[in-house]
Amino acid sequence: MSIASDLIRGHTDTIILGLLAVGDSYGYRINKAIRTATDGEYELKEATLYTAFRRLEDAGCIRSYWGDEESGARRRYYAITDRGREVYRQSLLEWERANRLIDKLIRPFGENGEGK
């Protein structure tokens, strides 16, 4: 079974920005990269992915342009912007903070789930 999407929610944008920070890419490839990176444990649904692109572009975090493929289906490439890099950095920090916080909140016993 795959991971509950509510646990990933809020990370979608960061994941995409992280991948684009390595280099320009396009939707289909980003999606595959995620599936591959997690050995199929997680995948972004297409609808989610394209919603995120829209959102990130509106926010000025990414730019897009059509690739000039000679053959094959057309691809819309995305590039991260300076603002995108900044947002990405911030998100990493936030994630670390949230991570510590959640870990603290989730285990009132300190150790594991065994209360008694």
Next chain:
Amino acid sequence: MSIASDLIRGHTDTIILGLLAVGDSYGYRINKAIRTATDGEYELKEATLYTAFRRLEDAGCIRSYWGDEESGARRRYYAITDRGREVYRQSLLEWERANRLIDKLIRPFGENGEGK
């Protein structure tokens, strides 16, 4: 500034179950416990809290009963059920898995956010 709630989303139920695993409690106190535990960095909004109680009770993870306060405002106490404990255990495991997954996805470089 407090943590983005999208990062905590999906953990609300687990946090509540974790607290109830220690012992019965009621809404107001649970809320304060969370604020205190995080030094005010995070707090559950009341609406969110009561929605969660409803959800958890419908799912059979908690039971509720009215306290018999002699004075002061009436309190509705919540108790975790066996099913609740089981769900809690599972959630802890899921969180660990998700944690690893997100950490992997969020940093395509392996180290930190610095791509170049």
Next chain:
DNA sequence: TTGAGATACCTTGACAGGCGAGGTATCTTG
């Protein structure tokens, strides 16, 4: 005594992100 502030509960309606379901078009390969 009256008013503020803490304790304690609750509901309504809006919003945002995820995603199931559906659609388009191209290329490759059997």
Next chain:
DNA sequence: CAAGATACCTCGCCTGTCAAGGTATCTCAA
């Protein structure tokens, strides 16, 4: 020529969060 991969996209529902509003009790100071 059909199937499957590549590649894009939209519509509408669902779910969790939360701002805003409400109720009632108790305490304590002015």
